[in-house]
Every structure is written in structure tokens, then in C-alpha cells.
Amino acid sequence: MQISFDSVTADYQIGPIRSPRVLDSIDLLLPAGSFTAVIGHTGSGKSSLLKAMNGLIIPYDGKVTIGQTTIKAGKNKKALRAIRQKVGMVFQFPESQLFAETVEKDICFGPLNFGVSLVEAKSIARVVLKQVGLEPSILSKSPLSLSGGQKRRVAIAGILAMQPDILVLDEPGAGLDPIGKREILQMITAWHKEKKLTTVIVTHDMDDVALYADDVVVMEHGQVVKHDKVRSFFTDVNQLNEWHVDVPQARSLQLQIEQETGIKLPGVCLTLPELADALIEVGIV
Ligand SMILES: Nc1ncnc2c1ncn2[C@@H]1O[C@H](COP(=O)(O)OP(=O)(O)OP(=O)(O)O)[C@@H](O)[C@H]1O
Numbered sequence: 001m002q003i004s005f006d007s008v009t010a011d012y013q014i015g016p017i018r019s020p021r022v023l024d025s026i027d028l029l030l031p032a033g034s035f036t037a038v039i040g041h042t043g044s045g046k047s048s049l050l051k052a053m054n055g056l057i058i059p060y061d062g063k064v065t066i067g068q069t070t071i072k073a074g075k076n077k078k079a080l081r082a083i084r085q086k087v088g089m090v091f092q093f094p095e096s097q098l099f100a101e102t103v104e105k106d107i108c109f110g111p112l113n114f115g116v117s118l119v120e121a122k123s124i125a126r127v128v129l130k131q132v133g134l135e136p137s138i139l140s141k142s143p144l145s146l147s148g149g150q151k152r153r154v155a156i157a158g159i160l161a162m163q164p165d166i167l168v169l170d171e172p173g174a175g176l177d178p179i180g181k182r183e184i185l186q187m188i189t190a191w192h193k194e195k196k197l198t199t200v201i202v203t204h205d206m207d208d209v210a211l212y213a214d215d216v217v218v219m220e221h222g223q224v225v226k227h228d229k230v231r232s233f234f235t236d237v238n239q240l241n242e243w244h245v246d247v248p249q250a251r252s253l254q255l256q257i258e259q260e261t262g263i264k265l266p267g268v269c270l271t272l273p274e275l276a277d278a279l280i281e282v283g284i285v
Pocket residue numbers: 012014019022040041042043044045046047048049092
């Protein structure tokens with residue numbers, strides 16, 4: 001399912017006061033089945049962009065279209081219900097998404113809300129719990145009693161239980177240990193491929209962008225300043241500094257080696273195995 005933004009401008013309304021434009025004239029098309037990483041400096045509008053995909057922020061100008069459903073200024077009740085079912089959103093701190101007394105009730109909440117029977121919801125809960133790598137014994141526990149990584153997995157399970165067409169995850173690996181983070185991102189990639197989901201993640205880690213995403217969107221001051229294929233994006237690294245964007249580890253090593261040896265390696269190396277192959281090809285190792 002495709003996500004499209006047409007001249008979207010939006011802000012947060014706090015009582016009578018409007019915050020400055022947090023999304024400013026955004027045109028963006030994320031094709032069905034794409035995997036996009038949204039990057040950019042803190043406060044640039046990444047989380048806000050994702051919230052607009054889920055109808056949590058409504059444009060006051062322009063429109064957001066998800067599949068056949070459009071959200072724009074005015075009444076959106078029916079569209080919002082449709083969009084929330086299609087777009088599974090995991091927030092920046094998904095732990096705060098958990099609210100029920102038990103893990104099972106938490107995961108069942110979404111499916112029940114969209115008309116699934118209790119028996120069926122419980123069965124879905126078991127399936128998705130396994131998909132996020134948790135044991136069924138956790139179902140009767142309080143979400144509050146879980147570790148940070150377990151809470152993150154339960155929050156993701158709750159979203160998967162809704163069987164969304166689009167998965168939108170705001171910094172899904174933040175604050176987790178490296179292994180936990182890798183497991184979560186590998187799970188997301190596997191679902192993305194298996195279910196042909198349109199997937200969007202926010203991340204500050206350029207190695208995640210290099211390893212998992214196909215496309216990259218750079219946000220700055222509420223605007224999309226770049227939308228590109230990942231490999232092409234990291235080809236010319238000089239421009240990245242101005243957006244406060246790092247370079248993936250392998251690409252950074254490649255540039256250092258090229259500078260020190262004077263030898264240009266073939267291609268743009270985004271991962272360490274790619275770098276190793278390039279070094280072998282030119283005979284450096
Ligand atoms: N609930 C809110 N009410 C008012 N203003 C907000 C709210 N949430 C965010 N903003 C403002 O919107 C702008 C963009 O914030 P957003 O959270 O989208 O940035 P971000 O790129 O996700 O940053 P980070 O990398 O720190 O998560 C900021 O100026 C922020 O102060």
C-alpha cells in the first residue's frame with residue numbers, strides 16, 4: 001500500500017497557540033512494498049512525519065493519502081479509522097503505548113477493537129508473541145513488570161496483531177543492547193519481505209540505514225530535503241555534514257583506505273562484507 005504526501009503542512013495545536021510549522025510543504029511518495037529510513041537532526045520533524053502517516057497529526061494544508069484513503073483538514077472520522085487499521089505505528093518510546101493489566105489484554109486490544117472475537121484475538125496474541133521472540137508465559141504478566149526490551153517487543157506484537165499493510169516504527173532499536181536491537185531490526189526486515197509491507201523506520205544509526213533500508217528520506221526544519229536510494233545517497237558524502245548525517249562504518253573505512261592508499265575501491269561499500277570483497281578485488285588483502 002502506497003503512502004503519499006501532497007504539499008502537506010501541519011503543526012501541533014496547543015490550546016489556542018499553534019506551534020511553528022513542524023511539517024512544511026511536504027511532497028513525498030513511498031511506493032507499496034518500499035522500505036524507507038527517515039533520518040535527520042533532532043527536532044527536524046521525523047516523528048511528526050510518521051504521526052501524519054497514522055492520522056495523529058492532521059494537515060492544515062495539503063493531504064496525506066494511504067492506499068485509497070485521504071486525510072486532510074476537516075472531518076476525517078471514517079478515514080482515520082481506516083488508516084489506523086492499515087498503518088501499524090510503533091512510537092518513539094513504545095513502552096508508553098502499553099496500558100492494559102496483562103500482556104495478553106494489551107495485544108488483544110487492537111484486534112478486539114476492530115471486531116475480532118475474543119477467542120480469535122487470543123490466538124492471534126500467541127502467534128505474534130512468538131514472532132517477536134517472547135514465550136507464552138509472559139501473556140499473564142503485567143506489562144509494567146517487563147524489561148525495556150520485552151516491553152518494546154510486546155508493543156510491536158500489539159501492532160502486528162492488527163495485521164497492518166504498512167508498518168511505521170519510530171526508532172525501534174533505540175535504547176536496546178546491540179543484540180536486542182539487531183534482533184528487532186532483523187524481525188522487521190523479515191516481516192517486511194514476507195508480508196510485502198510498506199515499511200518506514202526512523203533511525204539515527206546510519207549502519208541501520210545501510211543494512212536494512214532501500215530508500216532514505218532526510219528531514220530538516222520540517223521539510224524533506226532529500227529522498228534517494230540508500231547506495232546513491234552515501235556515494236557523495238560531502239553533502240551529508242550539513243544535514244548532521246553520519247556515514248555508515250564500512251563507507252567511512254572505505255574512504256579512509258582510499259585516501260591513505262590512493263587506490264579507488266570498486267563501488268560504494270555499505271557493509272563490512274562488501275568492503276572486504278572490494279579490498280580483495282583490488283588486491284589490498
Ligand atoms: N506534542 C508536541 N507539541 C508541540 N510541539 C511538538 C510536539 N512534538 C514535537 N513538537 C515540535 O515539533 C518539531 C519536530 O519534532 P519531532 O518530534 O517531529 O522531531 P524529531 O525529528 O522526531 O526529533 P528527535 O530526533 O529528537 O526524535 C520540534 O520543534 C518539536 O519541538
